[in-house]
Amino acid sequence: MAVARARPHESVRTTRALLLKRIEYGEADLVLSLFTERYGRVSALARAARKSTRRFGGALEPMHTLEVGLEERPKTELFMLREARIAVPRLGLIENLARLEAAGKALSWARRAAPPRTPEPELWDAVVALLDELTRREQPIEPKRLLAAAGLRILATLGWGLDFERCVRCGKECPRDQAALVDPQHGGLVCRACGGARVRLDAATRDRLSRAAVTGAAEDLTSDDAELASDLVDAVLKAHAGLE
Ligand SMILES: [Zn+2]
Structure with missing residues (x-):
């Protein structure tokens, strides 16, 4: 036969x-x-x-x-x-160190966030859009701010978005004008009654991060916010993807 x-x-x-x-x-x-x-x-x-x-x-x-x-x-x-x-x-990206570093970080996030052999179209679009943005010749916004905003957005598309509004343990809403403690491993704010967390966000910072997480707009973030947000994104992805 x-x-x-x-x-x-x-x-x-x-x-x-x-x-x-x-x-x-x-x-x-x-x-x-x-x-x-x-x-x-x-x-x-x-x-x-x-x-x-x-x-x-x-x-x-x-x-x-x-x-x-x-x-x-x-x-x-x-x-x-x-x-x-x-x-x-994307030669324009390779020629600039700050852009290259931001792009390298984004690819490391993709490596942690993308499960094997499972299409993730939203993650794909977000990473490619960021790389394109980082490649543009005219770039009024710092690469690390673009990276941080994209990172917050990526968490949201994966269903791992950080909750900057309420305590992830008891659900209590944090008043807009108050500082709060955030625990990336647990997905957002943790109020003092629930044990609190190590990272403190003042009210204004919390408001800007919260907005950027929804809009993905880098304009909402200051340079300091960007570093803080990138560390939070790192921590969330580490917690979800384990060690790699
Ligand atoms: Zn609580």
């Missing part, structure tokens, strides 16, 4: 992707961690990628949006990378 075998190229799936991590493997290969638009976070083996840069046209660099062809293989979670090209280059 003849068994029909799929030709290799029939099983190649194409998607846009961001390179999260490259690990050297064997003598000439790379194992890539990719955040893809269609399949979420995946790992892929890039054969001979280190032997010849022509193999993938020098496309295996972070920050650019890539278009990749991935082939599923039996009995392994590891895709085979068949082709890769740069779909959206």
Whole structure:
């Protein structure tokens, strides 16, 4: 009985992707961690990628949006990378240290936030929009403020948004004009009666963070807010994704 075998190229799936991590493997290969638009976070083996840069046209660099062809293989979670090209280059981002740092942080958040092989279209859109914004030549807003606002927004899209309005333990609302204590591991404010938390937000800061979390607008955040917010986003993602 003849068994029909799929030709290799029939099983190649194409998607846009961001390179999260490259690990050297064997003598000439790379194992890539990719955040893809269609399949979420995946790992892929890039054969001979280190032997010849022509193999993938020098496309295996972070920050650019890539278009990749991935082939599923039996009995392994590891895709085979068949082709890769740069779909959206972001050279303007690579040339500026503050922008590059913000983009690197955003990719580290994507790595923690994206579950394996599960599409996360809103997370994809948020990360790509931030990278595009960081690449724009004219940039009146500091990269770290753009990053922090995007981070707060990303938490919200994942359903992990921080509650800056009420205590996450007892539900008591915190009056607008009062300072409050926030515990990122528990998802928001914790009032003193419920044990409080280490990070204190004065009323004005709390108000600005709360607004930025809803709108995703960097204009709402000061430079100090941005650092505080980024640390909070880090802590939330660490708590959800475990150690990585
Ligand atoms: Zn409480």
